[in-house]
Amino acid sequence: MSNRILHQGLKAKVMSAEAAAALIPNGSVLGMSGFTGAGYPKAVPIALAKRALDEKLKGKALKLDVLTGASTGPELDTMLSTVEASRFRYPYQGDAVTREKINAGLIEYQDMHLSHAGTQVRYGYYGKGKNNIDFAVIEVTKILEDGTAVPSSSCGANNVYLEHCDKIILEVNSWQDERLLGMHDIISMNPIHGERREIPIYKADDRKGSQVWKFDVSKVVAVVESSHPDRNAPFKPPEEIHKRIAQHILDFFDGEVKAGRLSKHLNALQSGVGNIANAVLVGLNTGPFDRMISYTEVIQDGMLDMLDSGKLTAASATAFSVSPEGQIRFNKNIDTYRKQIILRPQEISNHPEVIRRLGCIAMNGFVEADIYGHVNSTHIAGKGIENGIGGSGDFARNSAYTIFMSPATAKDGKISAIVPFASHIDHTEHDVSGIVTEYGFADLRGRSPKEKAKEIIEKAAAPEYRPILWDYVKRSMKNPSFGLHSPHMYSEAFAFHQRYLASGDMRPKK
Numbered sequence: 001m002s003n004r005i006l007h008q009g010l011k012a013k014v015m016s017a018e019a020a021a022a023l024i025p026n027g028s029v030l031g032m033s034g035f036t037g038a039g040y041p042k043a044v045p046i047a048l049a050k051r052a053l054d055e056k057l058k059g060k061a062l063k064l065d066v067l068t069g070a071s072t073g074p075e076l077d078t079m080l081s082t083v084e085a086s087r088f089r090y091p092y093q094g095d096a097v098t099r100e101k102i103n104a105g106l107i108e109y110q111d112m113h114l115s116h117a118g119t120q121v122r123y124g125y126y127g128k129g130k131n132n133i134d135f136a137v138i139e140v141t142k143i144l145e146d147g148t149a150v151p152s153s154s155c156g157a158n159n160v161y162l163e164h165c166d167k168i169i170l171e172v173n174s175w176q177d178e179r180l181l182g183m184h185d186i187i188s189m190n191p192i193h194g195e196r197r198e199i200p201i202y203k204a205d206d207r208k209g210s211q212v213w214k215f216d217v218s219k220v221v222a223v224v225e226s227s228h229p230d231r232n233a234p235f236k237p238p239e240e241i242h243k244r245i246a247q248h249i250l251d252f253f254d255g256e257v258k259a260g261r262l263s264k265h266l267n268a269l270q271s272g273v274g275n276i277a278n279a280v281l282v283g284l285n286t287g288p289f290d291r292m293i294s295y296t297e298v299i300q301d302g303m304l305d306m307l308d309s310g311k312l313t314a315a316s317a318t319a320f321s322v323s324p325e326g327q328i329r330f331n332k333n334i335d336t337y338r339k340q341i342i343l344r345p346q347e348i349s350n351h352p353e354v355i356r357r358l359g360c361i362a363m364n365g366f367v368e369a370d371i372y373g374h375v376n377s378t379h380i381a382g383k384g385i386e387n388g389i390g391g392s393g394d395f396a397r398n399s400a401y402t403i404f405m406s407p408a409t410a411k412d413g414k415i416s417a418i419v420p421f422a423s424h425i426d427h428t429e430h431d432v433s434g435i436v437t438e439y440g441f442a443d444l445r446g447r448s449p450k451e452k453a454k455e456i457i458e459k460a461a462a463p464e465y466r467p468i469l470w471d472y473v474k475r476s477m478k479n480p481s482f483g484l485h486s487p488h489m490y491s492e493a494f495a496f497h498q499r500y501l502a503s504g505d506m507r508p509k510k
């Protein structure tokens with residue numbers, strides 16, 4: 001047994017992952033740790049998947065409701081989805097096999113704002129028991145003598161799952177660095193609405209909570225040891241197109257500083273993950289702004305670079321999402337990063353109250369945006385859901401600046417990211433300040449829908465799509481299905497998507 005389990009009573013609960021998985025009855029609701037491939041349990045889900053396969057061969061189906069913080073990794077989502085053991089999935093996923101099963105109708109998926117996930121569990125929407133969910137299955141770094149646990153590389157919704165479950169299974173992962181102790185700030189929310197006080201985060205780097213998970217030790221039925229690494233996807237250097245998108249955003253910030261609306265420290269930054277977000281961080285690291293701070297969801301390699309260079313003074317998030325090289329650098333400098341990085345439960349990292357207080361600058365990817373500024377972050381025509389809304393809605397609705405970014409086209413120009421009517425709407429025009437592509441920054445602030453359409457088509461749409469978008473706008477103005485505030489023609493609003501489904505190209509045949 002490793003020296004990571006110091007509580008005497010919990011030492012007696014150590015067992016194999018298979019034995020722990022066998023304790024979980026068919027039909028259980030599981031609240032698991034895990035956020036952007038960090039801090040998710042690995043050994044128990046693998047054992048559950050093996051058990052599901054054995055039971056399937058015997059003609060029985062193991063079906064579980066799987067709640068997490070956000071996306072996990074192959075040991076959890078890929079394994080459980082491959083053997084079809086996930087009946088229901090909540091509140092976010094980003095796994096190829098899970099996506100395929102959801103879109104095939106084999107997994108029920110509820111895509112939810114990440115700041116709301118815990119509240120909805122507290123209200124008892126996911127389980128019938130007294131405590132709402134059956135098991136919390138949580139990865140931790142270490143169990144201390146007093147029966148508290150050092151969190152691992154994400155916080156997610158673990159606080160809620162530990163509190164609102166009947167039984168707890170802890171996975172103690174020796175791959176996680178023990179020096180994570182002190183990096184987390186666990187603020188407990190009063191679950192009763194009407195009795196809640198303000199969240200005492202006034203600056204992005206405030207620390208007001210506990211460094212460890214506190215839970216009822218008598219609920220722990222198993223402790224499992226593991227040593228699996230987090231998912232840690234490799235970092236891809238930004239491509240030319242991503243750098244161009246990033247440059248438009250940096251130029252926009254420059255304009256805001258010149259206009260006196262932002263200082264050269266900018267406001268607290270929120271940055272999604274992926275190539276464009278990384279390119280923005282690379283640009284910020286070499287640009288004119290300094291002593292910035294981040295109040296975000298995820299810490300990626302670009303943020304570590306900015307902390308190293310001193311451009312960023314501190315970063316608050318709920319999880320890491322770093323490359324294998326980023327992980328080595330993180331472990332090497334962990335004593336410095338511990339003073340600069342704060343990991344919080346997702347209901348705090350994404351809380352509207354704090355985001356508004358800090359006036360965050362939100363920068364997230366989009367799938368498609370329409371001419372009036374409504375944004376689809378989740379659904380792809382002909383395919384279905386891609387990942388989920390994640391925290392993009394938490395930040396979009398509440399930030400001072402809400403910027404969505406994407407290449408102007410996909411699939412070699414056959415798809416336009418700017419369409420007449422978004423085929424699914426995650427963020428409405430009321431939430432969006434800017435739509436950015438490699439062609440430019442469409443600034444939607446202070447504009448009516450028709451003025452937004454002009455800005456989006458002229459600045460953000462790909463040049464080959466501009467004439468057909470203008471054609472739609474002009475004919476909608478002449479023959480609107482509902483007035484001239486945001487003119488549309490019901491009969492043609494989805495013509496781009498219909499053409500794509502019929503011919504594989506959104507552009508009309510010449």
Ligand code: COA
Nearest residue numbers: 272274297364365366367368377380387389390391392410
């Ligand atoms: N129509 C059809 N397909 C499209 C498309 C569109 N309008 N836009 C993109 N695609 C395809 C791409 O071609 C790519 O397909 P492939 O996997 O077959 O290559 C796929 O969708 C993903 O596109 P990509 O450009 O690689 O996206 P990305 O990695 O930049 O991610 C989102 C973009 C929107 C999927 C991603 O940002 C996301 O999941 N956002 C929602 C959650 C979020 O914002 N989280 C951060 C919150 S804090």
